[in-house]
Amino acid sequence: MRLRRLVRAALAAVCIMTATAVGLSAPAAAAPTDAAFDSATGALNVDRAAYLSKHDLVYNRPTTNPLHGLTVGNGRTGAMAWQNNGLTMQVSGVDTSQQTAFGAGLLNLSTTPALESGYSTYQQRLSLYDGTLTTTYDANRTVTVMGVPNSEVMGVHVEDSRSGVSAVTLDLGLWDVSQLGNSGDVPDLNTWKTVSTYADSTGAGISRGQSDPQNFGYTLAATVEGAAYSARVVDGRNVRLSITPSRSYTIWFTASTRLNAPSHDSVAEAKRALASAKSRGYSATLGDFRSWWHDFWGKSFVQYSGLSGDADYLENVYYLSTYMIAAGGYGTNPFHFINGVFRATRDQTKWSNAYWFWNQRDVYNSFLASNHVDLLAGFNRLYSRNSAALKAYTRTRYNVDGLWVPETMGWDGNARGTVNSDFTNNIWSTGTEAAYNMYLQYAYTNDSAYLRNTAYPFMRDVVKFYAAKLSYDSASGKYYVASSHAHETYWNVQNAITDLAAVRTLFPLAISASQSLGLDADLRPQWQRIVDNLIAYPSTADVYLPHTPPLAQTRNGENVAAEIIWPYDRTGIGYPDQQKAVNTFNARPFPYGNVWANDAVQAARLGLGDQAYQGMKTMLRKYQTYPNGMTDNTNGVFEYLGVHLAALNESLLQSYNDKIRVFPAAPSDSSFTGRFTLLAKGGFTVSSEREAGEVKYIGIKSLYGKSTRVVNPWGSQQLRVRDASSGATVLTTSATEFDLATAAGKVYVVERTAKPLSSYTSVRLTGSANQGEKALSGTTSTLGMARTPNPMVNNSQLTYDSNWHATSGRGYGDYNDDTHHSTTVNAVAQYTFTGTGVAYISERNGDMGPVDVYLDGAFQATVDLRVSGARQVQQTVWQRSGLTQGTHTIRIVNRSTSVGMVDALRITP
Numbered sequence: 025m026r027l028r029r030l031v032r033a034a035l036a037a038v039c040i041m042t043a044t045a046v047g048l049s050a051p052a053a054a055a056p057t058d059a060a061f062d063s064a065t066g067a068l069n070v071d072r073a074a075y076l077s078k079h080d081l082v083y084n085r086p087t088t089n090p091l092h093g094l095t096v097g098n099g100r101t102g103a104m105a106w107q108n109n110g111l112t113m114q115v116s117g118v119d120t121s122q123q124t125a126f127g128a129g130l131l132n133l134s135t136t137p138a139l140e141s142g143y144s145t146y147q148q149r150l151s152l153y154d155g156t157l158t159t160t161y162d163a164n165r166t167v168t169v170m171g172v173p174n175s176e177v178m179g180v181h182v183e184d185s186r187s188g189v190s191a192v193t194l195d196l197g198l199w200d201v202s203q204l205g206n207s208g209d210v211p212d213l214n215t216w217k218t219v220s221t222y223a224d225s226t227g228a229g230i231s232r233g234q235s236d237p238q239n240f241g242y243t244l245a246a247t248v249e250g251a252a253y254s255a256r257v258v259d260g261r262n263v264r265l266s267i268t269p270s271r272s273y274t275i276w277f278t279a280s281t282r283l284n285a286p287s288h289d290s291v292a293e294a295k296r297a298l299a300s301a302k303s304r305g306y307s308a309t310l311g312d313f314r315s316w317w318h319d320f321w322g323k324s325f326v327q328y329s330g331l332s333g334d335a336d337y338l339e340n341v342y343y344l345s346t347y348m349i350a351a352g353g354y355g356t357n358p359f360h361f362i363n364g365v366f367r368a369t370r371d372q373t374k375w376s377n378a379y380w381f382w383n384q385r386d387v388y389n390s391f392l393a394s395n396h397v398d399l400l401a402g403f404n405r406l407y408s409r410n411s412a413a414l415k416a417y418t419r420t421r422y423n424v425d426g427l428w429v430p431e432t433m434g435w436d437g438n439a440r441g442t443v444n445s446d447f448t449n450n451i452w453s454t455g456t457e458a459a460y461n462m463y464l465q466y467a468y469t470n471d472s473a474y475l476r477n478t479a480y481p482f483m484r485d486v487v488k489f490y491a492a493k494l495s496y497d498s499a500s501g502k503y504y505v506a507s508s509h510a511h512e513t514y515w516n517v518q519n520a521i522t523d524l525a526a527v528r529t530l531f532p533l534a535i536s537a538s539q540s541l542g543l544d545a546d547l548r549p550q551w552q553r554i555v556d557n558l559i560a561y562p563s564t565a566d567v568y569l570p571h572t573p574p575l576a577q578t579r580n581g582e583n584v585a586a587e588i589i590w591p592y593d594r595t596g597i598g599y600p601d602q603q604k605a606v607n608t609f610n611a612r613p614f615p616y617g618n619v620w621a622n623d624a625v626q627a628a629r630l631g632l633g634d635q636a637y638q639g640m641k642t643m644l645r646k647y648q649t650y651p652n653g654m655t656d657n658t659n660g661v662f663e664y665l666g667v668h669l670a671a672l673n674e675s676l677l678q679s680y681n682d683k684i685r686v687f688p689a690a691p692s693d694s695s696f697t698g699r700f701t702l703l704a705k706g707g708f709t710v711s712s713e714r715e716a717g718e719v720k721y722i723g724i725k726s727l728y729g730k731s732t733r734v735v736n737p738w739g740s741q742q743l744r745v746r747d748a749s750s751g752a753t754v755l756t757t758s759a760t761e762f763d764l765a766t767a768a769g770k771v772y773v774v775e776r777t778a779k780p781l782s783s784y785t786s787v788r789l790t791g792s793a794n795q796g797e798k799a800l801s802g803t804t805s806t807l808g809m810a811r812t813p814n815p816m817v818n819n820s821q822l823t824y825d826s827n828w829h830a831t832s833g834r835g836y837g838d839y840n841d842d843t844h845h846s847t848t849v850n851a852v853a854q855y856t857f858t859g860t861g862v863a864y865i866s867e868r869n870g871d872m873g874p875v876d877v878y879l880d881g882a883f884q885a886t887v888d889l890r891v892s893g894a895r896q897v898q899q900t901v902w903q904r905s906g907l908t909q910g911t912h913t914i915r916i917v918n919r920s921t922s923v924g925m926v927d928a929l930r931i932t933p
């Protein structure tokens with residue numbers, strides 16, 4: 025994905041952070057005495073309702089900021105909720121417009137007197153386990169957002185026992201769409217500027233895109249259960265339900281799509297879907313909805329905790345991110361990496377509607393291990409259903425009988441975004457990534473019909489593209505790539521490592537699949553000849569290179585050479601070139617350089633547990649800026665959340681190379697506790713626990729009866745494998761790896777002979793509900809909101825003129841490990857706050873100089889930031905208290921060509 029040029033330059037300047045392993049001390053901890061494996065089910069024994077309640081997002085004060093709205097969804101439809109004259113939500117559906125580049129509309133529920141008046145306690149809770157968003161005002165008002173599971177219908181249930189409520193109003197509306205820009209690549213934008221409305225005895229709605237020739241478009245509509253109401257059209261883009269005040273009622277709303285509606289009639293579908301939900305009723309539907317989410321969470325489990333709470337924070341982000349992506353991941357179209365189903369910016373979108381594969385892969389990768397292969401299947405369908413169009417275009421563009429996939433692809437397979445961009449127009453490797461994902465869908469599900477009918481034909485055609493496009497050097501007898509892009513970062517280069525990795529990944533799989541399926545025997549010799557005679561990866565003695573040197577101009581911020589580690593799976597722990605891969609990782613040019621940086625996943629793959637842990641923290645410090653888990657980054661929304669999911673999974677379990685390896689990249693700190701039940705390639709649900717540095721056991725449930733290979737987590741200590749149902753010992757070994765034949769449905773326990781599972785006390789994992797705001801140490805990242813706002817304002821929140829520069833990741837101990845600085849006389853920084861006092865926080869150092877501080881336009885003091893001796897951080901260099909409660913502006917003006925700096929402000933309420 026293309027970064028804007030300025031951003032790219034700035035990143036190159038400031039990303040000086042190196043991937044240092046932090047010296048986590050490991051004090052001796054008591055050996056663990058309990059274990060949670062359930063030998064009967066072959067999974068961890070978890071009270072999920074209690075455990076997941078630890079990770080509820082809780083706002084203890086209302087937010088009026090749409091960008092901070094909490095996210096609630098049902099698999100196809102999502103809403104972000106905030107308070108603006110009652111409950112306001114922007115509704116989005118995964119199929120509502122061309123890849124959801126446009127939002128569906130706004131819903132507002134208001135009462136007289138207002139919901140948010142006359143109360144003393146407030147709590148809004150996103151319950152991940154139930155999938156619900158509940159707002160409670162005192163003990164007499166509760167508003168619960170939920171939905172019909174995996175549908176285009178959601179609901180708002182209100183319990184309001186206040187006396188004297190005189191009016192309840194539900195508004196559905198759109199913003200002004202007359203100036204709408206064509207960010208959605210829509211054939212006729214007028215179809216999206218035209219809004220129609222209805223209001224009748226069944227409810228009211230608004231529709232857009234009704235004449236879209238591709239059958240996109242939708243109807244946002246609502247009705248009421250449990251209270252009388254009247255419906256009316258307010259104006260050309262707003263409709264209203266006036267509801268008779270009642271103690272208990274439910275508003276059902278839908279963003280019904282033409283795409284998924286019979287005869288593409290979204291108005292009829294909206295009315296049908298609303299009537300259906302109303303007929304089923306709130307109580308039964310809530311039960312359905314909770315059950316759907318409970319089943320979802322029952323597929324897997326992770327615990328990644330300790331390290332003074334920071335690991336727990338990463339675990340919280342894991343569950344929240346899983347929820348957010350799944351909440352919009354079951355549509356006809358995939359969850360888009362930016363547009364998703366959670367937006368609060370009306371129709372405004374930062375990127376087009378097209379799918380950048382590099383970014384989509386981040387969103388979806390984790391769902392293999394977390395046992396939601398059906399989610400990845402939705403992403404794969406985008407490519408498989410367009411395979412005919414892609415093959416036709418490959419013929420047109422390359423005159424090749426094969427399949428090339430555009431890195432940036434439209435919903436219908438169009439390549440406009442790729443071929444019109446210098447960044448992407450010569451990338452070849454995307455087809456392999458798409459084909460490999462299809463193969464992995466097969467490998468995790470054992471769905472041989474899918475392999476035969478969908479995955480293998482796609483793989484074969486991508487292989488045929490490469491076989492036709494590779495060059496052959498008769499002098500050396502080697503196949504090579506004459507000219508392609510090493511992804512977006514090096515253009516028109518020889519032997520892009522991504523292409524060589526693509527061939528080494530896909531060709532052997534295609535050969536093997538063609539053999540097992542008994543297909544294309546005539547093609548196999550050529551494919552094998554290419555594999556056997558492919559040129560080596562470009563490299564020095566120490567590191568892999570992104571392409572044959574000399575290195576081309578850098579065009580984007582991707583660590584291309586490290587791609588062979590992940591997602592191409594060509595090296596990792598235990599490979600002969602592991603050290604070279606580690607060197608390549610350590611020498612990567614853009615550490616954590618953008619919102620889709622997958623460094624932490626690669627660190628985990630290389631067994632660098634502390635770096636994977638620190639890398640996840642670094643990504644959140646840099647990008648998780650909102651208390652709902654989301655980001656203010658202008659180049660992405662959901663990628664860093666997906667990368668986080670994959671990095672955490674790969675820290676706990678790896679199986680990409682058909683070996684089950686538990687805790688390959690756990691943090692070294694002895695306070696770390698890891699537990700999981702995750703899906704391994706080949707069809708095994710694998711459970712294990714690691715506490716105080718000790719791996720207790722491995723539990724393996726075989727889904728399909730395949731054989732696997734297991735890495736001994738205790739080195740060469742003797743272990744045995746027990747059949748959990750009979751208790752019989754299947755094998756005993758001291759080998760560092762061993763093969764395990766399994767029977768479908770059976771559970772196996774891998775345990776040390778010296779300390780078997782039976783020596784642990786059996787426990788059930790539980791937890792208690794979160795009640796407030798969480799913070800990630802050393803960062804400004806928070807989840808949830810406390811009753812009173814955080815008094816700290818980071819440097820990133822001030823307004824600066826162009827003479828200031830952001831610096832981060834220097835490791836000196838600055839607040840959030842970042843600052844702004846200037847060496848320009850009269851450079852101005854300022855910030856407007858509400859409160860009675862302010863403190864200015866900066867470093868002091870020998871190379872720094874004077875700055876002037878103004879408050880509300882009046883000069884306050886000249887502050888000298890120079891100090892002799894060691895650098896001092898987070899110093900309060902000036903402060904003022906006792907101001908009139910209200911709005912004030914602090915201005916900081918640099919006075920010299922020495923360094924002036926802002927690290928943070930601290931506001932007194």
Ligand SMILES: [Ca+2]
Nearest residue numbers: 819839842927
């Ligand atoms: Ca700072």
